[in-house]
Amino acid sequence: MSELRWDPIKQQWVIIATDRGRRPRDFTVETEDGDMTCCPFCYGNEDKTAHELYAIRPSGAPNTPNWQLRVVPNKFPVLRVEGDLNNRAYGMYDVMNGIGAHEVIIETPDHKRGMADLTVKEIAGVLTAYRVRLLDLRKDIRFRYMVLFKNHGVMAGATLSHSHSQLIAVPLIPPLAAQELKVCREYFEAKERCIYCDMIDFELREGARVVQEFSDYVVITPYASTFPFELRLYPKRHGHDFALLNEAELSGLAVAMKDMLSRLKAILRDPPYNFILHSAPPLQPRPGKPEFWSSIEYDFHWHIELVPRLTQIAGFEWGTGFHINPTAPEDAAAFLKEAAI
Amino acid sequence: MSELRWDPIKQQWVIIATDRGRRPRDFTVETEDGDMTCCPFCYGNEDKTAHELYAIRPSGAPNTPNWQLRVVPNKFPVLRVEGDLNNRAYGMYDVMNGIGAHEVIIETPDHKRGMADLTVKEIAGVLTAYRVRLLDLRKDIRFRYMVLFKNHGVMAGATLSHSHSQLIAVPLIPPLAAQELKVCREYFEAKERCIYCDMIDFELREGARVVQEFSDYVVITPYASTFPFELRLYPKRHGHDFALLNEAELSGLAVAMKDMLSRLKAILRDPPYNFILHSAPPLQPRPGKPEFWSSIEYDFHWHIELVPRLTQIAGFEWGTGFHINPTAPEDAAAFLKEAAI
Numbered sequence: 001m002s003e004l005r006w007d008p009i010k011q012q013w014v015i016i017a018t019d020r021g022r023r024p025r026d027f028t029v030e031t032e033d034g035d036m037t038c039c040p041f042c043y044g045n046e047d048k049t050a051h052e053l054y055a056i057r058p059s060g061a062p063n064t065p066n067w068q069l070r071v072v073p074n075k076f077p078v079l080r081v082e083g084d085l086n087n088r089a090y091g092m093y094d095v096m097n098g099i100g101a102h103e104v105i106i107e108t109p110d111h112k113r114g115m116a117d118l119t120v121k122e123i124a125g126v127l128t129a130y131r132v133r134l135l136d137l138r139k140d141i142r143f144r145y146m147v148l149f150k151n152h153g154v155m156a157g158a159t160l161s162h163s164h165s166q167l168i169a170v171p172l173i174p175p176l177a178a179q180e181l182k183v184c185r186e187y188f189e190a191k192e193r194c195i196y197c198d199m200i201d202f203e204l205r206e207g208a209r210v211v212q213e214f215s216d217y218v219v220i221t222p223y224a225s226t227f228p229f230e231l232r233l234y235p236k237r238h239g240h241d242f243a244l245l246n247e248a249e250l251s252g253l254a255v256a257m258k259d260m261l262s263r264l265k266a267i268l269r270d271p272p273y274n275f276i277l278h279s280a281p282p283l284q285p286r287p288g289k290p291e292f293w294s295s296i297e298y299d300f301h302w303h304i305e306l307v308p309r310l311t312q313i314a315g316f317e318w319g320t321g322f323h324i325n326p327t328a329p330e331d332a333a334a335f336l337k338e339a340a341i
Numbered sequence: 342m343s344e345l346r347w348d349p350i351k352q353q354w355v356i357i358a359t360d361r362g363r364r365p366r367d368f369t370v371e372t373e374d375g376d377m378t379c380c381p382f383c384y385g386n387e388d389k390t391a392h393e394l395y396a397i398r399p400s401g402a403p404n405t406p407n408w409q410l411r412v413v414p415n416k417f418p419v420l421r422v423e424g425d426l427n428n429r430a431y432g433m434y435d436v437m438n439g440i441g442a443h444e445v446i447i448e449t450p451d452h453k454r455g456m457a458d459l460t461v462k463e464i465a466g467v468l469t470a471y472r473v474r475l476l477d478l479r480k481d482i483r484f485r486y487m488v489l490f491k492n493h494g495v496m497a498g499a500t501l502s503h504s505h506s507q508l509i510a511v512p513l514i515p516p517l518a519a520q521e522l523k524v525c526r527e528y529f530e531a532k533e534r535c536i537y538c539d540m541i542d543f544e545l546r547e548g549a550r551v552v553q554e555f556s557d558y559v560v561i562t563p564y565a566s567t568f569p570f571e572l573r574l575y576p577k578r579h580g581h582d583f584a585l586l587n588e589a590e591l592s593g594l595a596v597a598m599k600d601m602l603s604r605l606k607a608i609l610r611d612p613p614y615n616f617i618l619h620s621a622p623p624l625q626p627r628p629g630k631p632e633f634w635s636s637i638e639y640d641f642h643w644h645i646e647l648v649p650r651l652t653q654i655a656g657f658e659w660g661t662g663f664h665i666n667p668t669a670p671e672d673a674a675a676f677l678k679e680a681a682i
Contacts, residue, residue, distance in 0.1 A: 321515055
């Protein structure tokens with residue numbers, strides 16, 4: 001069981017492995033798994049993962065080969081489904097049990113293809129898997145937020161090179177999500193408009209940071225990008241919840257995703273990156289606590305944030321929360337626009 | 342000139358290089374400078390740095406060899422001293438010029454010695470240089486905060502391996518510092534006690550996270566450590582401002598620093614790390630704006646925060662602000678206590 005511990009000064013929760021965690025000698029440089037025979041995400045190694053929660057397969061039984069996509073519980077989950085929260089005090093600190101869920105979306109059986117190499121139809125399958133699993137996890141009212149993200153490359157924190165995304169359900173709203181929801185709430189309160197709709201409108205008129213526009217989506221480099229070549233993918237029409245998209249909307253999103261990932265791969269030679277879905281959290285009932293975000297369908301605008309991992313986060317950034325970006329987003333957009341894809 | 346740009350949703354400032362910044366082809370893996378003949382921080386290469394701002398040298402003229410320590414302006418500053426802030430609006434965003442100062446403290450002429458290898462007396466010299474430069478930069482009332490930090494190792498963001506620290510003066514209070522000062526302020530307001538004094542008292546009584554105690558200082562692993570083997574060095578007596586330490590206090594601190602860095606080096610085989618000084622900002626006069634932190638000498642407790650860089654920050658941490666730490670701080674403290682130094 002891990003613990004969630006609260007730091008009263010930094011005002012943040014940390015997930016701490018309190019069982020036998022990593023020892024000093026365990027922090028050696030991790031190497032890539034070039035060998036497909038032992039990759040747990042390849043065909044024929046289905047017994048090396050836990051039983052699948054969802055799959056796309058033309059035919060055949062669960063947990064056998066011939067699938068296009070599989071979702072399985074993570075073998076080394078950071079949070080576990082069993083138990084209760086047991087929210088308690090310890091001296092001046094707070095602590096609760098590490099309850100949650102941790103799933104892996106194996107995006108393709110092919111060890112060598114990254115997400116940018118998948119077809120639009122295959123990417124649409126990945127997005128469908130995201131939607132299915134998000135909707136399923138919402139049924140557990142202990143989970144207040146679902147973090148859906150992808151680590152691509154060792155430098156971005158991926159421990160297996162076979163293309164996959166992860167979904168972690170957590171028992172509280174993470175600090176950056178809480179802050180974003182609060183800002184959106186206050187903006188709507190003041191103006192009766194969505195802050196993201198206003199921003200997208202401004203960016204489309206300015207143009208200098210637009211990488212590519214589609215009928216329903218747009219990819220931009222944010223004005224105050226914290227990292228070089230940082231990207232945001234927004235739906236142009238207001239919508240708070242990714243999980244409410246229909247088939248046609250998911251197909252349109254797959255086109256935009258394929259385009260965005262291909263440009264990045266072409267210009268930066270397959271860089272390591274992280275992306276994360278920002279979508280409205282489920283509004284779970286809490287004793288005596290009406291949700292601050294009850295108007296969330298007006299306030300919030302779902303989107304995808306992507307950061308290539310080209311620079312190290314150094315002492316200045318880590319200690320101040322203030323980033324230094326050596327590439328202006330206007331320059332990054334110009335390079336990405338010209339990508340030969 | 343760089344720009345400081347404000348993100349109205351993430352509520353953060355970013356320093357962006359708007360001159361010719363880094364192009365896609367510039368993001369290649371940086372290599373270590375093993376060759377001492379071209380290291381700008383070695384003896385005989387004093388002409389490869391800008392003129393020194395401060396030095397410790399037994400004899401000889403400025404900018405010649407035979408020094409023990411030098412402080413020079415950074416050759417590639419992220420912020421520049423010249424110009425004015427020109428705080429303005431751009432659409433729904435805010436922007437100001439990148440005014441500041443960026444200095445490098447070259448801690449030793451010896452290319453091969455890290456800070457842990459310096460003598461206590463040499464470390465006291467480094468701490469003296471920190472104090473001298475902090476006091477000098479405070480005279481410029483455009484600077485509202487000084488970030489004093491060290492990147493050790495490529496993985497921690499160091500671009501030169503020769504041991505050095507950096508000092509960046511910024512025209513605003515960075516977000517993490519502002520949050521910390523606010524929490525300290527509110528705690529003092531409520532209890533008339535310093536939150537750090539209470540925490541140090543609790544940790545000394547508990548003991549499980551104390552790495553080493555000295556007469557005036559203590560090194561602990563924080564209860565909600567965000568990274569494995571994270572460390573804090575606190576003065577046991579309340580004090581808000583590092584720059585007010587006298588010679589004897591700096592000598593005591595040098596002993597504690599040497600001990601902390603040596604334990605880390607022994608247990609984790611010279612890991613990459615960052616440390617940062619948290620000290621009270623100078624209270625600069627602002628038109629029409631009384632300082633919120635005017636009681637800072639009671640509220641705040643200076644200290645040093647250190648994080649070894651053993652794990653990559655991945656999508657989950659970056660996107661949620663919520664960290665996963667695979668080593669409990671109690672285990673980390675136990676290993677560090679036993680270090681053979």
